[in-house]
Amino acid sequence: MALDRKLPALSALRPDIAVLQEVSSQDVSRHPESCWIGNNPKKGLGVLGLNGFRVRRHTSWDPNIEFVVPIEVSGPLEFLLVGVWAMHSRAVKRVEERPNRWQLLQALDVYEPLLRSKPCVVAGDFNNALLWDRAGKASNHSAAVQKLQDLGLVSAYHLNRTAEQGREPDATLYWLWRQNSGYHIDYIWLPKAWVPGLNAVELGDYQTWVGGHLSDHVPLSINVEDALIKPVGSGNSTGEWRDETRPPSSS
Numbered sequence: 001m002a003l004d005r006k007l008p009a010l011s012a013l014r015p016d017i018a019v020l021q022e023v024s025s026q027d028v029s030r031h032p033e034s035c036w037i038g039n040n041p042k043k044g045l046g047v048l049g050l051n052g053f054r055v056r057r058h059t060s061w062d063p064n065i066e067f068v069v070p071i072e073v074s075g076p077l078e079f080l081l082v083g084v085w086a087m088h089s090r091a092v093k094r095v096e097e098r099p100n101r102w103q104l105l106q107a108l109d110v111y112e113p114l115l116r117s118k119p120c121v122v123a124g125d126f127n128n129a130l131l132w133d134r135a136g137k138a139s140n141h142s143a144a145v146q147k148l149q150d151l152g153l154v155s156a157y158h159l160n161r162t163a164e165q166g167r168e169p170d171a172t173l174y175w176l177w178r179q180n181s182g183y184h185i186d187y188i189w190l191p192k193a194w195v196p197g198l199n200a201v202e203l204g205d206y207q208t209w210v211g212g213h214l215s216d217h218v219p220l221s222i223n224v225e226d227a228l229i230k231p232v233g234s235g236n237s238t239g240e241w242r243d244e245t246r247p248p249s250s251s
Helices: 003-012 025-029 103-110 141-150 156-161 192-197
Strands: 017-023 034-037 044-049 054-057 068-074 079-085 120-125 153-155 186-191 198-203 220-224
Touching: 003 017, 003 025, 017 025, 017 079, 017 120, 025 034, 025 044, 034 054, 034 068, 044 054, 044 068, 044 079, 068 103, 079 103, 103 141, 141 153, 153 156, 153 192, 156 186, 156 198, 186 192, 186 220, 192 198
Parallel strands: 079 120
Antiparallel strands: 017 044, 034 044, 054 068, 068 079, 120 186, 153 186, 198 220
16 A cells, blocks of 8 residues: 555665556556556556556456556566455355355466466465465465466476475565564566576565554565577567576566
């Protein structure tokens, strides 16, 4: 919320692509390259394109899968982005033939052909972690992890920190703004072929973001070097990759 007040902090991260949760359509629409979805104009999921990156909602977007949106990213690089703000039982809509599955799993099933067609990043607030998994639970985080891995994606944070799912040393959410109530529930998943270009994975600090009353989440950011991830021709996420001369890009 109140994105205008928080823009200086966001801008300091120098993002090319920003995935934002609990943001108003009005605040997002002020940016020339942006997408927004939601059932409440004051609080939804927004994606911003900056530094020459363009973002367009993909024509395959299904509004019944609330708060998960496929985005076509173009400009210096072209790839797919699936922006996530998982709402679990608070989502009003469902894909009818998959009524018992949470939004992220619905999205990964429905958009699977699209996600396999070209390099794809899945990023956002999953509102989930392995510690909440239970036998038979539709929204088990382990199910999403397995599906993302089957799609040839890797979690940038877990790769960079050599951490296991459920044993993250760093939190991304501080429940009720308390420093001692931290959970890791925000993720960025990348194509395996992008791993050689992953330069850095960073988390915002508690004092700046939570202590400064900007958010109860801290930002998760990655930096990838375009020259090491740009495909030859159209290709796909498992295709051939070549070096090109261009400064690194962050998202």
